[in-house]
Amino acid sequence: MVKIAPSILAADFNKLENEISDVEKAGADYIHIDIMDGEFVDNETPGLEMLERAHDSTKLVLDTHLMVEDPQNWLEDVVLSNVVTFHIEAVNTETADKIIDYLHERDIKAGVAIKPNTSIEDIMPIIEKIDVVLVMLVEPGFGGQKMIESCLEKVRALRNLKPDLDIEVDGGVNLENVKIVKAAGANILVAGTAIFRSNDRKFVIEEMRK
Ligand code: DX5
Ligand code: ZN
Numbered sequence: 001m002v003k004i005a006p007s008i009l010a011a012d013f014n015k016l017e018n019e020i021s022d023v024e025k026a027g028a029d030y031i032h033i034d035i036m037d038g039e040f041v042d043n044e045t046p047g048l049e050m051l052e053r054a055h056d057s058t059k060l061v062l063d064t065h066l067m068v069e070d071p072q073n074w075l076e077d078v079v080l081s082n083v084v085t086f087h088i089e090a091v092n093t094e095t096a097d098k099i100i101d102y103l104h105e106r107d108i109k110a111g112v113a114i115k116p117n118t119s120i121e122d123i124m125p126i127i128e129k130i131d132v133v134l135v136m137l138v139e140p141g142f143g144g145q146k147m148i149e150s151c152l153e154k155v156r157a158l159r160n161l162k163p164d165l166d167i168e169v170d171g172g173v174n175l176e177n178v179k180i181v182k183a184a185g186a187n188i189l190v191a192g193t194a195i196f197r198s199n200d201r202k203f204v205i206e207e208m209r210k
Contacts, residue, residue, distance in 0.1 A: 003188045004205050005030035005063050005168070008050055009143045010192030016050065017057040023195060026202035027209070030061040032170070032190045035078070037068040040090055041141035048077050055080040065113065065170065065190075067140045071095075075102050085111030085134045085168075089118055093125045100129050111168065115140060120154050120161075131166060132188065133158055137181075138171030143192040147172030152184040159185025178208050 006028050011019035020031055031054050035047025047064075054062055064081035068074055071086035072095055078084050084103050088096065100110040112123050113134035123133060135155050138145040148171075158167055168188035169181055175194065182189075189208055198204045 001187075002182060002209050003029040004195075004208055005032040005061075005188055005190045006195045006201075006205075007032040007034060007143065007170070007190050007192035008054065008196075009034045009045065010196035012196075013046070013050075016053050019196065020054055020058050020060075023201055023205070024058055024060055026195075027205045028060060028195075030063040030083075030188070031058060032063045032065060032192075033081070034065050035068060035074065036141065039069040040087065041067045043141045051078060051080055063168075063188075063190075065111075065134065067113075072099055072102075075099065079106055079108065081108060083109040083111055083132060085113050085132065087113045087115065087140070088122050089115055096126050097129070100126065111166075113140075113170075114154070116148050116151050120158055127162070127165075132168055133165060134168040134170055134190075135186070136171050137169050137173065140171075145172050147174075147177055147181075149177075149180070152180065155181075155184040155186050173208075175204060175207055 006023045033051050036043045036045045038044035061082045063083045064078050066086045103110040109131040111132035112130050137147045137151045167186050169186040170190035173191045
């Protein structure tokens, strides 16, 4: 069963609690929270505030996506999350290992994200330890970009390799491309613009899940 994770980067921050409860009622499974430090990507988000406000307003799974230069330094601040995903490009294998252990000791799922130009080979040393792989379908940093379709090759390859792995995709997912995204093997779909900028969020979520 596919899970739908609205990215609150595209929500109205001024009424974030309403926005979250709206997508919850519309059938969302996760709330995806993008944390950007202005270094790993050219953009900064008030991610920790978003996480706290999300935690106070919903029981949905809080899915935190760390787009930061030094994920290890952020861990203490994101323990309210149910899933924490960090970028493999930001760490070496030893650090990745430590981050995963830290999260698992606190009953938080560990995810690893890869940018469009990063090969799945780079996550092989830790693949057995992680709960989810997040395949970026756009360069991280901004919502509202167009999906880079060639990234779906990596989703296919991972799905062949690991039939039971949670594979999350992030960036440019919408009702036009959701079929090919799911056919490639993704089972957790992040969507910001497609959900929050629609005037029928329930319809979008239901269509994506079909
Ligand atoms: C981009 C973020 C995404 C973003 C997705 O770097 O990781 O989660 O919010 O937004 P859309 O669905 O608009 O591409
Ligand atoms: Zn994200």
